[in-house]
Amino acid sequence: MPRGDGGETGTRSMNSRVNILKAAAAVRGWLAVPGGGLVVLGMLQPCPGAVTFSGEIAKVVHRHCAPCHHEGQAAPFNLLTYEDVRKRARQVLEVVERDQMPPWLAEPGYGDFANERRLSDAEKAQLREWVEADAPEGDPNETPPIPKWPAGxxxxxxxxxxxxxxxxxxxxxxxxxxxxxxxxxxxxxxxxxxxxxxxxxxxxxxxxxxxxxxxxxxxxxxxxxxxxxxxxxxxxxxxxxxxxxxxxxxxxxxxxxxxxxx
Structure with missing residues (x-):
């Protein structure tokens, strides 16, 4: 996947924060404050059916990115855990949509290849939806285990x-x-x-x-x-x-x- 140190994009707009609130399906509590303000208590949970790391993105990353992006391999950083991917989410999306990563030079539409290293259109759409929704984690207990690679x-x-x-x-x-x-x-x-x-x-x-x-x-x-x-x-x-x-x-x-x- 992407090379370089990449990082988070910094502050988010008020609109993006409002959209996140609208997308929330479960909130642990509300607290009214003087002046008409409203404070959300607890963690926001994604809507049922929303793309999350634990539900969909972890499978995509573990299949297409992790073989190079784990310790001892060619990639300069790991892409294994939610934190690994979340802090580089925008960078990952950009190189995937440009077909730079994962590295695969064969043009589509000329037959199928064994061990083809290309994200499907559906996987790319899931990744974009996840990034634009501020990369929700989902239920960490449902995250697939990190793959293990044999030594030698x-x-x-x-x-x-x-x-x-x-x-x-x-x-x-x-x-x-x-x-x-x-x-x-x-x-x-x-x-x-x-x-x-x-x-x-x-x-x-x-x-x-x-x-x-x-x-x-x-x-x-x-x-x-x-x-x-x-x-x-x-x-x-x-x-x-x-x-x-x-x-x-x-x-x-x-x-x-x-x-x-x-």
């Missing part, structure tokens, strides 16, 4: 782990770095591959990755020519395996073939 590999214990022989050090400043690395696969002959999972050494430093096969060995001839690991030159003969689109970006799921296929 998402697709289970792998049969083969291929790693870079030497770490690449990225400086703290400067433009984005696009770098290619030739990594040998220690296998003889062909193998059937059922699943592929990419795990960055530093999720906060790696933005995306493409996995290609160089059957002509040109990449290996370039590896080692510089003091640093890798090389900048693109290799036209290095291609993705036939029928596969092996990429990774924050929040991506492992590429797993259907049962019985590889």
């Amino acid at each position: 590999w998402l697709s289970g214990t792998p049969d083969l782990v291929v790693t870079m022989p030497q770490a690449y050090e990225l400086g703290p400043e400067g433009p984005d770095v696009y770098r290619n690395f030739a990594i040998r696969i220690p296998l003889e002959g062909d193998r059937l591959v059922h699943a592929v999972e990419f795990a960055p050494g530093n999720p906060r430093a790696v933005h995306h990755a493409f996995v290609r096969i160089d059957e002509e060995g040109k990449a290996r001839s370039l590896e080692g020519r510089e003091a640093r690991p890798g090389f900048d030159t693109m290799i036209p003969t290095a291609r993705m395996p036939g029928g596969q689109f092996l990429t990774w970006n924050p929040g991506s799921q492992p590429v797993v073939s259907p049962p019985g296929l590889a």
Whole structure:
């Protein structure tokens, strides 16, 4: 979801306060004060049927945002709890409505994709309604539990782990770095591959990755020519395996073939 520190928008208009009062379905008490004023005692409860964090928004956030926005992942802040999301509600809505988040580059209307990372129109409408209603929490006892992510590999214990022989050090400043690395696969002959999972050494430093096969060995001839690991030159003969689109970006799921296929 959104990058940056974002925050609450500050003061609200008197009109928005009045609208909130009109939307209230249950108030614990009223207190009349001299001069005709009226003070509300207790918490305002949203109208039945109103969009709340506990009722609808938590499910949307946990599904589409939390995979990247939790501790140890690429996103710079968490989006897990009501407080996490409430203080960035307007920012979240803006990047979702611009289709910037969650990251998904495929245009709609050209078929369905496995693991598609796109909010539906109904989910976007719920998010907008919730933000415009001042982000009501609802009943905290009804909030779905925060998802748990397994430690280590998402697709289970792998049969083969291929790693870079030497770490690449990225400086703290400067433009984005696009770098290619030739990594040998220690296998003889062909193998059937059922699943592929990419795990960055530093999720906060790696933005995306493409996995290609160089059957002509040109990449290996370039590896080692510089003091640093890798090389900048693109290799036209290095291609993705036939029928596969092996990429990774924050929040991506492992590429797993259907049962019985590889």
